[in-house]
Amino acid sequence: MRKGNFVFCIFLIAIATYAIFAATGWSFKTKLFPLAVSIPLLTLLVVQLLLMIGGKEQTGESAAMDIDFSIEVPPEVARRRVFGIFGWIVGFIALVYLLGFPLTVPLFIFLYLKFQSNIGWLTTVAITVVTWGCFYLLFQSLVHIQFEAGAIQSWLGM
Amino acid sequence: MIPFIFKMSPAEAFAFLLGMHSVAATTGDITSVLFGVPGEAISAATVVDGYPMAKKGEAGRALGAALMSSLLGALIGAVALALAVPIVRPLVLTFGSPELFMLSLIGISCITSLSGTTTRGQIKGFAMGLFGLLISTIGQERQSGSLRFDLGMMYLWDGLDFVPVLVGIFAIPEIIDLAVRGTSIAGDRPPENLSSGVMEGVKDTFRHFWLVFRCSIIGVFVGIMPGAGGGVAQWMAYAHAVQSATDSKDRGGFGKGDIRGVLGPGAANNSKEGGELIPTVAFGVPGSGAMAILLSGFLIMGIMPGPEMLTKHLSLTFSMVWTLAIANVITVILSLAILDQLAKLTYVRGGLIIPFILLLVFVGSYTANGQIADLIVTLIFGVLSYFMVLFGWPRPPFVLGFVLGKVIETYLFISMTRYGFSWLTHPIVVALMILMVVVIAYPYIQQRRQRSREPAHA
Numbered sequence: 166m167r168k169g170n171f172v173f174c175i176f177l178i179a180i181a182t183y184a185i186f187a188a189t190g191w192s193f194k195t196k197l198f199p200l201a202v203s204i205p206l207l208t209l210l211v212v213q214l215l216l217m218i219g220g221k222e223q224t225g226e227s228a229a230m231d232i233d234f235s236i237e238v239p240p241e242v243a244r245r246r247v248f249g250i251f252g253w254i255v256g257f258i259a260l261v262y263l264l265g266f267p268l269t270v271p272l273f274i275f276l277y278l279k280f281q282s283n284i285g286w287l288t289t290v291a292i293t294v295v296t297w298g299c300f301y302l303l304f305q306s307l308v309h310i311q312f313e314a315g316a317i318q319s320w321l322g323m
Numbered sequence: 324m325i326p327f328i329f330k331m332s333p334a335e336a337f338a339f340l341l342g343m344h345s346v347a348a349t350t351g352d353i354t355s356v357l358f359g360v361p362g363e364a365i366s367a368a369t370v371v372d373g374y375p376m377a378k379k380g381e382a383g384r385a386l387g388a389a390l391m392s393s394l395l396g397a398l399i400g401a402v403a404l405a406l407a408v409p410i411v412r413p414l415v416l417t418f419g420s421p422e423l424f425m426l427s428l429i430g431i432s433c434i435t436s437l438s439g440t441t442t443r444g445q446i447k448g449f450a451m452g453l454f455g456l457l458i459s460t461i462g463q464e465r466q467s468g469s470l471r472f473d474l475g476m477m478y479l480w481d482g483l484d485f486v487p488v489l490v491g492i493f494a495i496p497e498i499i500d501l502a503v504r505g506t507s508i509a510g511d512r513p514p515e516n517l518s519s520g521v522m523e524g525v526k527d528t529f530r531h532f533w534l535v536f537r538c539s540i541i542g543v544f545v546g547i548m549p550g551a552g553g554g555v556a557q558w559m560a561y562a563h564a565v566q567s568a569t570d571s572k573d574r575g576g577f578g579k580g581d582i583r584g585v586l587g588p589g590a591a592n593n594s595k596e597g598g599e600l601i602p603t604v605a606f607g608v609p610g611s612g613a614m615a616i617l618l619s620g621f622l623i624m625g626i627m628p629g630p631e632m633l634t635k636h637l638s639l640t641f642s643m644v645w646t647l648a649i650a651n652v653i654t655v656i657l658s659l660a661i662l663d664q665l666a667k668l669t670y671v672r673g674g675l676i677i678p679f680i681l682l683l684v685f686v687g688s689y690t691a692n693g694q695i696a697d698l699i700v701t702l703i704f705g706v707l708s709y710f711m712v713l714f715g716w717p718r719p720p721f722v723l724g725f726v727l728g729k730v731i732e733t734y735l736f737i738s739m740t741r742y743g744f745s746w747l748t749h750p751i752v753v754a755l756m757i758l759m760v761v762v763i764a765y766p767y768i769q770q771r772r773q774r775s776r777e778p779a780h781a
Contacts, residue, residue: 300686313694
């Protein structure tokens with residue numbers, strides 16, 4: 166955790182440093198605010214990094230007013246599940262890119278319920294159909310959201 | 324909805340537009356509590372304590388509190404609108420860009436100073452606030468039109484939209500946590516007695532009535548100030564709720580499901596509607612995008628906002644007061660009727676509910692610009708937010724910095740252009756600077772007081 170926190174702090178320092186270097190070449194009006202923000206940001210992050218190097222992790226250092234992740238699950242299982250859900254999220258976005266929202270919605274719901282949640286065939290198909298119906302009715306018929314066609318449909322000229 | 328008002332009378336048109344707009348924050352709180360997905364950008368602060376309450380099996384209580392505090396907030400906002408128009412004119416006219424700049428900084432300071440109980444925790448809080456401000460600078464700079472941090476992508480020219488960023492920041496870590504736990508949102512706890520839970524939340528609102536009242540006043544005040552709006556009001560109210568904790572132990576419950584963390588933002592994000600209407604109606608100065616649309620409604624109806632709203636069109640002004648009150652009463656009654664069923668969703672197993680939350684998240688994100696890039700932005704900020712939670716870097720200051728960034732930059736630019744550095748000596752600016760120092764120092768003072776009290780008790 167300590168190592169991860171250290172790496173995260175370095176990552177933020179890299180962003181702040183990039184922001185300062187990028188901003189120095191701009192006109193006064195353009196760079197005023199980014200510099201006014203990124204210089205103190207870099208200073209605070211360096212102080213934080215030095216405190217992390219120099220001292221032990223303090224109790225109460227974790228963010229107040231924010232959630233904590235559950236700790237009941239063994240770390241190995243938790244890590245596997247984190248990668249798993251990120252995989253599904255990335256897969257969802259990839260499907261939207263390839264097929265567009267209207268086709269992705271039923272396909273994703275079906276795949277997730279069947280292969281991730283291990284729901285029975287009949288229930289999976291029923292939930293998929295109902296979800297697709299609700300999606301079509303609400304977002305396409307009522308709200309008229311214009312969903313882009315997927316890349317595959319574009320390649321096929323559909 | 325503007326096209327629908329052409330054939331309406333002014334009173335009908337404003338009841339139509341305002342009634343619909345004024346309840347968005349109320350219903351936005353529902354998904355914030357149930358799924359950790361803010362239904363509206365102005366409902367983000369409700370996630371921080373509302374969703375942990377749902378995870379503790381207290382969704383009904385959190386929703387009851389959110390709705391009742393929203394109703395009280397809206398009513399206080401409506402009363403403020405009725406009373407304040409003649410009084411508030413000098414206040415609004417006194418506050419120029421330098422004062423509004425300082426006020427926005429106080430908004431961020433409130434939340435950052437409470438972001439940790441140690442020096443390092445507070446450094447993280449301030450760093451996150453500044454990081455949010457930095458992210459808000461992405462895109463075209465408004466005054467000169469120059470591009471900043473656009474990485475050669477046209478998508479970034481307009482800057483990052485609030486919706487994909489906020490949804491990613493709040494919803495993705497919650498979805499991951501739900502997937503990791505492998506249970507329902509409420510976990511393996513026995514189902515809450517929903518009706519009594521909702522009633523308990525309603526009672527909580529009255530148990531903490533003065534907190535709700537103070538947060539409503541904060542909402543009204545922030546609403547009056549042009550540009551600040553619900554993004555600031557909810558977090559200032561949340562910070563006030565945290566500050567009202569008696570000691571650091573009492574404060575430790577915030578973020579883990581403290582009912583006061585639901586009541587404060589719930590009240591403020593509704594009362595600010597009344598506040599926002601004051602400059603819009605009295606001076607024709609809209610304080611937010613929604614108020615600008617309402618102002619266009621005035622012009623379509625052939626009515627000029629200004630002093631006439633207090634004389635010739637006084638009945639129309641009061642119809643707005645009643646609209647605010649009645650729309651919220653109707654919404655809360657309707658919502659209370661279905662809350663029991665909604666709260667049951669927190670007992671549906673995670674494997675069943677995750678794909679639907681993902682769908683909700685990404686369709687919501689897509690509506691921002693209708694581009695795949697919106698989904699990628701949600702993912703990127705979701706990953707960032709996951710690490711922020713994992714390593715204890717607070718998200719609320721980041722969100723507030725991001726939401727306020729453009730407004731703060733505009734005020735800073737106008738102040739510098741108009742006054743050079745002399746605006747730093749304006750009396751109200753100096754007073755607000757002192758207030759900001761007090762806000763930042765307050766947690767330390769409170770901690771010292773508590774430490775000095777402890778040996779006395781020992």
